[in-house]
Amino acid sequence: MQGLVHGMAASAAVLAGSRSAFARPDYPTKQVKVIAPFAPGAATDTCARIVAQRLGERWGKPVIVENKVGASGAIGAAAVAQATPDGHTLLLGTIGTSATNAHLMPNMPYDTLNDFTPISLFATVAMLVVVHPSQPIHSIAELVAYAEKNPGKLNCGTAGIGSSPHLAALLFESLAKVRFEHVAYAGVAPMIPDLLQNRVNVSLGDASSFLPHVRSGALRAIGVTTATRFEGLPEVPTVAEAGVKGYEASAWYGVLGPARMPADIVSKLSGDIGAIARLPEVKQQLAPLAAVTVGSTSAEFAGFIRTEYDRWGKLIRDSGVQVKPS
Structure with missing residues (x-):
């Protein structure tokens, strides 16, 4: 795309x-x-x-x-x-x-x-894939490996059923062949506190919502959902280049x-x-x-x-x- x-x-x-x-x-x-x-x-x-x-x-x-x-x-x-x-x-x-x-x-x-x-x-x-820094996950490959070994154990928070982040998470599951336990919120704002407290382990969402927390170290960004890298975090690879072929959202x-x-x-x-x-x-x-x-x-x-x-x-x-x- x-x-x-x-x-x-x-x-x-x-x-x-x-x-x-x-x-x-x-x-x-x-x-x-x-x-x-x-x-x-x-x-x-x-x-x-x-x-x-x-x-x-x-x-x-x-x-x-x-x-x-x-x-x-x-x-x-x-x-x-x-x-x-x-x-x-x-x-x-x-x-x-x-x-x-x-x-x-x-x-x-x-x-x-x-x-x-x-x-x-x-x-x-662009959207980001983020995890709580206490998780033993530092890359998309590690996220996939952890989810494969622990199906349904990782909670994935998104801004509501049918939202762009929720669909992006479903696409990730489909292409990576893994399964998350989905937690739907009424928007991004009520999800952030749970994500920062590790009550939600992983999330996908608009880069603007996560960027301050990534830069402060409160969250770890491990992937960008678009086909090209995000200028605001040029060191973070796209999900596709990190191994989930064909992924883009x-x-x-x-x-x-x-x-x-x-x-x-x-x-x-x-x-x-x-x-x-x-x-x-x-x-x-x-x-x-x-x-x-x-x-x-x-x-x-x-x-x-x-x-x-x-x-x-x-x-x-x-x-x-x-x-x-x-």
Whole structure:
């Protein structure tokens, strides 16, 4: 997946200028709204506000963020799916709203693949595999060996059933052929104290959540879930290079609109978001999230969503995971 992401960024840089040049000159004709389907302060909200602010600056016209929360992001996403497809209502989508929730939740209020126009993949976020330093585990190979000898003995904490870290843990189990005892929390914050006290032995989660504790020595990072190493911890190998072949997982954020948006408006938005993603100051704004900006084309993002939808869907079906909307 990471190779695809790098390819997206390269082609987006080449095409950005030409795409915007063909867009109708009168767009936007009114206030544009970016719906963030999670609460203020969450990573999704942060990305939505960066995109909205920068688009407003480029256009000289107002772009606002509206938080529509609930049902694991489905309420906000459904509002965009039902909106007029004129480019004035956009979604800051996530791997959940745009790929995995359809496989996890019954009675989804929208069709994930057919009710939206993918516009641009904005950013991806690396996750870390961490253990308590009292554990006799200093590498992915040692984690696999310990889990093989002690099936189900290691507690693995994640930020909720069906969350990106939980699915990343399931993928690890599937590819490494090991088994953890899963402990699901209502988010990362309530899990951290148990992890620091070794009541939870191992965890996978967004790098930004674990980084302060890794740097203080309270946790030990033994792997990065993406295909390339994380700049914040360059000495920590990826899970794949450490021996779990084919392993790759990340959280991600992208901009979508309702289905059947005019192609020229999609091109303008995609080009402008790509240009925003390449701004050094935007990269700096996203650094606290351990996020890497992409800025893909619409076609690239559509292909990316399809790949994510299919591969996580198979894992979810094979594992039998289901969640209730919250």
